[in-house]
Amino acid sequence: MHLSGKTVLLTGATGSIGQDIARELARDGARVMLHYGRNTTKAEALAKELGGALIVQGDLSTPAGPTRLWDDAIAVAGEIHALVNNAGQLTPSSVSDPLEAWHAVWQSDLQVNLMAAADLCRAAIQHFRIIGGGRIVNIASRAGQGGYRAEAMSYGATKAALINLTQSIARGFGPENIHATAIAPGWVKTEMSDAYVAQHGEAAALSGIPIGRMAHTQEIGELVSFVLRPTQASLSGAVLDVNGASQMR
Template sequence: MTDTTPTHILITGARRGIGKAAATRLRESGARLACHATRHDEGIAIAGDFDRAGAARDTWRQALDLLDGRVDVLVNNAGIFEASPIERDDEVWRDDFERTLRINLTAAAELCRLAVRHFREQGGGRIVNVASRAAYRGDSPDHWHYAASKGGMVAMTKTIARGYAAESILAFAICPGFTMTGMADDYLESRGGEQLLRDIPLGRVATPEEVSETIRFCALDAPPSMTGAVIDINGASFVR
């Protein structure tokens, strides 16, 4: 984006980890941000739980208010990673599955829909969806729902890219492997730590700064012909 006007960006899940690092990186690049998280914290202007019906719509409206009625880029980063063993009670397991899909996929889809409609009116825009290596490789037996939600996010991104490129609406998906965030720390410990790292040829997990720089690139600098791209950041632990 070469215009001297600051790019207006809505980023979800910006309180910690990848989202916080991305928000910092985007601000450093001169963008104006509306940052969302589940609760107010330093730098978080919009609080909303995507498990609640209508929260995504409310987030979008608040972002427009904060950004003078214009959003140029949507970054969907909000998500949960909660174990749900198949031994759980049927209703509990189903509720776990549906909660993860509501937060990780349905809310992102609602925001993408609102963004596409807005971008059509203003002549274009960008969507950056933070998915996961799990979209292609799958995840642990306790995380069917997480893998399904991220696979859906990748498919949705490709569909948006193909459907609206002619209207200058671009869409990108980013698929990190393990990243050194709070969620990944807990998971690494539960899965054996060093043993799991042996599955990563690079020998370490990604840093939030590495993922945030990729988000910044897609949000601000990626050439239009890259629309529909899915970018892996996993230390060669899964190569497509």
């Protein structure tokens, strides 16, 4: 029970990856605060499954939403010892789109994938200073390291910025016992990847992955829980790749 006595705020908890992160955190003894956007039923079901988990609603798509979410979480939990920024989105777009539509996609991805995480990190750092330290894990992507598909450039760009944000926090606030680590998955078997396979075929998704399969959501959950263990302070600033050797640095 390495995380016993620790409260962890997890964004995007009702998604495929979020649910298994929550399960692993709970197995490791953490009190998990599950953030959700719209699916109250799924959030309540997951909280019941975990036993003792808390839930908090928040709209990360608006500029004021992330800070309001943090304030609401603090009001319920009192203290938060770790933040996991897992919520994110991939919105297809094309350079052939009208400029207004192009801007709308970029602004939306920037808000959800980067600004929401940055605002939550800001609030967390201020809180961690008061309680003597804390941990941040940002779920980035392989897409943020080396360019990405032409129809998802906004996704790749925001994930690259999230990695840089993580490392800046690790460098700038490490002396205050505030640690930050990024996890960069490649293809993970989720509803989103299933939709891609249905459209393009499994071979298109698995080509270039030497181990021959996508990552499982449980793998991501186990890694997040491991990173948050008090013994793993030296992982601060690291970018942990989970991509089946499809991209190596």
